[in-house]
Amino acid sequence: MAHVSNLISSDIEAYLASHQHKSLLRFLTCGSVDDGKSTLIGRLLYDSKMVFEDQLAALEKDSKKVGTQGGEIDFALLVDGLAAEREQGITIDVAYRFFSTDKRKFIVADTPGHEQYTRNMVTGASTADLAIILIDARKGVLTQTRRHSFLVSLLGIRHAVLAVNKMDLVGWSQEVFDNIVADYRAFASQIDLKDITAIPISGLQGDNITSRSTNAPWYTGPVLMEHLETVEIDEDRLRGQAFRMPVQWVNRPDLDFRGFAGTITSGSVAAGQQIRALPSGRTSTVTRIVTHDGDLKTAVAGQAVTLTLADEIDISRGDVIAVADQPPEVADQFEVNLVWMAGEAMLPGRSYWLKLGTKTVSAQVTHIKHKINVNTLEHTAAKTLELNEIAVCNVSTDQPVVFTPYAQDKDLGGFILIDRMTNATVAAGMVHFALRRSHNIHWQALDVSRDVRASSKGQKAAVLWFTGLSGSGKSTIANILEKKLVAGGRHTYLLDGDNVRHGLNRDLGFTDADRVENIRRVGEVAKLMADAGLIVIVSFISPFKAERDMARRLMPEGEFIEIFVDTPLDVAESRDVKGLYKKARAGQLKHFTGVDSPYEAPENPEIHIRNASGSAEAAADEVLDLLRARRII
Amino acid sequence: MQLKPVPVSAPPAISPERLTHLQRLEAESIHIMREVAAECERPVMLYSIGKDSAVMLRLAMKAFHPSKPPFPLMHVDTGWKFKAMYEMRDRTARELGLELIVHKNPEGVAQGINPFDHGSAVHTDVMKTQGLKQALDLHKFDAAFGGARRDEEKSRAKERIFSFRTAAHRWDPKNQRPELWRLYNARMSPGESIRVFPLSNWTELDIWQYILLESIPIVPLYFAAERPVVNRGGTLIMVDDDRMRLNPGEKPMMKKVRFRTLGCYPLSGAIESEADTLQAIIQEMLLTSTSERQGRLIDHDGAASMEKKKQEGYF
CATH class of the missing domain: 2.40.30.10 (Translation factors)
Structure with missing residues (x-):
């Protein structure tokens, strides 16, 4: 449903023609829990006649049952959608609302105020052209106001409305309003928020929302709706910039047609225009702008089109087509x-x-x-x-x-x-x-390849990655394995956790962040050693799956072998060769894996050694068998 | 990076007209569909034969032109749709040359589930919600387009465009992925899936205006005509075939009616109307005083009923 216009009943065709040419403004409302955000949106919908009779009936019923306005209509109930929210009386997720006036169609992102849902506000802000920042006139600029304003600025929203709400509760005092605005502008100048329009309102009573309030004769600026109808839309600015289109999908219905489909993010494009594909830097000329409704001569920012080019240059999803002389x-x-x-x-x-x-x-x-x-x-x-x-x-x-x-x-x-x-x-x-x-910095292309280095040693390079708890037996098995490999004439190197921490990683401790960096460095070192043609044995607790997977991705397929030494915690702890578990249990050693830091077991290791009872010798042989099967040795 | 200089080309003439809101909505929907086609392995478009589906399908034809949409259409059938809907469905798939999958919950069929004996709640759950889950699992679809709009209903207003579902098809409204800019995260683990709503930001008026501008064919039931109906507690139900159970003494009467939403015929309320053109329908909609979903009997089971259904896997 749209707003009511006389044209609807008198001349529907004329109404539709005018509605068809409306522009679209997306905005965001932000404020603290009790600032009256939902009430303001409910009011905008109500005042632009967006509320139907059946919804109004439900609203009146709900207002009596769960409303916070003592039986009066509670506009907030119009927009607080989810059952969980109704129970808590707060808005917990971004909700989108739609209304239109004679001039514009609007999409409102209603975002929650409290701290734990910052991510939802960022979601709502990312697509907004304008933000309404609500302030309770009785409370003035709060910590939350500052936080929301900072996020608005961070997300690059160019226009802000400072809506000083609940003016009826401060007797429509100009002094109160002016003080809040001065306070706010002082803060806004620090966060590069430039275009600010301050409006005194009452969401509950409807003052200065769609019509001018008689309660504040001292206010001469625009009322809220008037401002929303005239503010600049970001897409107008983008159309003036250089042409860019990220390629979404390559359209190949047959051998004769090859088109690049995407949404133009800035600027405009015309048939005959010189373009450059990035990152390759290759240039060509646009031959057609193809759409289902026929070819276009030009297309502008915001349009979804398909381009064909004069030359067969290699372009795929993720590349960007841009104007040739101003590439990104x-x-x-x-x-x-x-x-x-x-x-x-x-x-x-x-x-x-x-x-x-x-x-x-x-x-x-x-x-x-x-x-x-x-x-x-x-x-x-x-x-x-x-x-x-x-x-x-x-x-x-x-x-x-x-x-x-x-x-x-x-x-x-x-x-x-x-x-x-x-x-x-x-x-x-x-x-x-x-x-x-x-x-x-560019990678040096080297003349002697890793395969050449490895085959000159009569082997294939590989990384054998042992993971498991402290005391699980990793190092014992790794040592035996290396001895057997060397005895067989192989070239190896064993990277051991304790040894590396004495040198390369001396600066790292045992926090989660340091553990990640520890393994990242070891993964990189193992990769360089494998490049040298070695069979690299790595024996690290490496508790996090993400970092083991990262190390795996550094290696070609099949050359990373994860060996999970799966010794139960109580067994490993009872061995306690280095006395570390005792210290950790006594609280003298923080972030100890298995005690107060997690170990994420591998889901699909190449080799799974359940070592509680078996011999280290047999475990090493199991690894050798796999290396033979994979023709690494 | 070093670039070769190229001759500076004259800037193309920029159309002074800014994009209208319908052009912006159209472009957004196309962008969403292309993202899914590029990132998901087995997408499918749920086609419910209604006006929103008709618009969604037109947008899909546009998004991939001159190729056909790289996914099939799927209709989760309850066996109780209007005859005119089945005709429209089959004709549309044939004329556009698209693959159409029809799935009817075989267990529901075997048990003879129907809206008369089992009521709207059981019928909808078994034939629609369970049927949909079955079909998605059977064909291993990882992304399913749906034509839902955020202006339809309060819990939809809070749903993301890419709405993630667990392997059990559940929606967790408190744990939705943040959705920023035009960036959609379509990554998922095996067994998980996403429902994608390319019409999220369209309103009912936008849909009708687009149908008018684009001359999109819709089921004739949207237009007013003389039809046989019975009055059930204030709701006009059309007698679409002889499976309709009439109460003792009840006789169908001819009335000029039309439908604002289409579903299973015994569960769809008609309204008395003279609107037999698109313009008249839009005029009537704009002047009317009740919201669109009121004609759907399944929404009235309680304030939070749609949210609950969605959590259980209803589209």
């Missing part, structure tokens, strides 16, 4: 803002999927420059990031990525990180710029 940058190391959105902490060095535009690559956070306290804007040092924490970080990817700084273009500057194990979206990121060193 390509890099594999970036400085970014990161919002961590998962319960499990972010660990630098751990490998995540990074999706930017239509490209998905492997990525690691290499360094946390500083965390930002969203309440005070203070910068603090950090080794890990917890849920809802925000930091400036360096990120490196395993392949070059085509990007644009986020401030210019959200579609080619915004990315998500995905956990490799759970597939959950764990972070939102915004690219600041590429780190210069990524332009300069």
Whole structure:
């Protein structure tokens, strides 16, 4: 249902013609739990006649039953959708609402106020052109106001409305309003929020929402709806920029047609235009802009099209087609803002999927420059990031990525990180710029290959990765195995946890973050040694599946062999060769695997040694059998 | 990276017209469908034959043109749809040259589940919810497009466009993946699946206006015509075939009626209407005072009923 217009009953065709040409504004509302956010949205829907009679009847019934307005209509109930929310009286997830006026159609993202749901606010903010920041006139600028405003600025929303709500409860005092606005502007200048429109309102009574309030003759600015109907939409700005289109899908119905389908993120494209494909840098000319409704002469930012090119250049999903003379940058190391959105902490060095535009690559956070306290804007040092924490970080990817700084273009500057194990979206990121060193360091192509080095030793290179609890017998088996290999004329090296920690990894402790870095370095060293043609034996507790998988991915298929020495904790603890369990139990040793730090057992190891009773000798032979079967030796 | 200089081309003429909201919605839906086609292994489009499905299908034809959509259509049939719906379904698949999978829960059929003896709740659960889960498992579909809109119902307003389901097809509203910008995370483990709602941001008016602009064929039942109906507690039910059980003394009467939503005919309430053109339907909808889902009998089981159904795997 849309708003009521006289044209609907008198001339439906004219009404439809005018509705068809409306623009679309997406905005976000944010405020603290009791600021009256849901009430304001309920009011916008109600005042633009978006509430049907049956909904109104249900609303009146619900207001009496569970309302917070003493039997009066509780507009918040119109929008608080989920049963769990109704019970708690709060909004726990992003909800989208729709209404329209004569001038525009609107999509509202209603996002929760309290701290633990920052990730939902970031979700709602990512697609918004404007943010309404609600303030309770009685309370003024709160910590939560600052947090929301910072997030609005972080997500690059260009227009903010400061809606000072519940003005009826402060007697429509201009002084109260002016003080709050002055307070807020002082804060906003620190976070680069420039376009702010402050409006005194009462969501409950409907003052200055769609019509001008008689209670505040001193206020001469626009009422809320008027402002929403006229503010600039981000897509208008993007159309003026250089042409970019990330390729989503290559369209090949037959041998004669090869089209590149995607949504134009900025600028415009025309048939005959010179383009450049990134990251390859190859150029060509657009021959057709194909759509189901016929070919277009030009297409602009926001349109989903299919382009054909004059030359057969290699372009696939994840590449970007751009105007030839102003291509975007390509890099594999970036400085970014990161919002961590998962319960499990972010660990630098751990490998995540990074999706930017239509490209998905492997990525690691290499360094946390500083965390930002969203309440005070203070910068603090950090080794890990917890849920809802925000930091400036360096990120490196395993392949070059085509990007644009986020401030210019959200579609080619915004990315998500995905956990490799759970597939959950764990972070939102915004690219600041590429780190210069990524332009300069290239892999040296070497003339003697790893296969040549290995075959000159009469073997194939491999990494034999032993994992298991402290005292499980890893090192015993690894030692026997190495002796047997060397006796057979093989070239080997044994990397042992304790030994590496005395040198290469002397700077690392036993926190989760340090354990990740420890294994990352060992994985890289093992890879270089395998490149040298060696059979590398690694004997590390390596408690986390993610890092073992990362080490596995460094190696070609079939050359990484995971050996799980599966000794139950009580057996390992009863052996306690180094006396470490005793210390850990006494609290003298923190972060000890199996005691107060987790061990994630491998799910599909190549070899699973249940070592509680068997001999180390037999276990080593089992590994040798597999190496023979795989023709490594 | 070093780039060869190329001759500077004159900037193309930019159309001064900004995109209309329908063009923006269309582009967003197409973008979503292409992401699924590119990232998922076995997508399927759930085709319910209604007006939203009709729009979704047109958008799919656009998204992959000149190729056909790279996925089949699937209709989870209850056996109780209107005859006109079956005709539309088969004609559409034939004319567009698309693969159509029809799944009817064989256990439900064997037990003779029907809306008269078992009531709307059991009928819907067995034939729709369980039938859908069966079909998705049987064909190992990892992504299923649905035509739901966020303006339809309060729990849908909070659902993501890519809505993740566990291997048991459950929706966990408190643990939804954050969904940012135009970036959709379609990664999942074996057995898990996603429901994808490309029409999330469309409203009922947008759907009708698009049908009008694009001349999309829809089931004639949406248009007012003389039809045989009985009045059941204020709800007009159409007597679509001789399986309709009439109460003692009840006689179908001819009334000029149409349907705002289509489902199983014994569960779909008609409204008396004169609207027999698209313009008239839109006019009637805009001037009407009750919301769209009111004609659906299954939504009235309690305030949070849709949320509960969705958690159990209902689309």
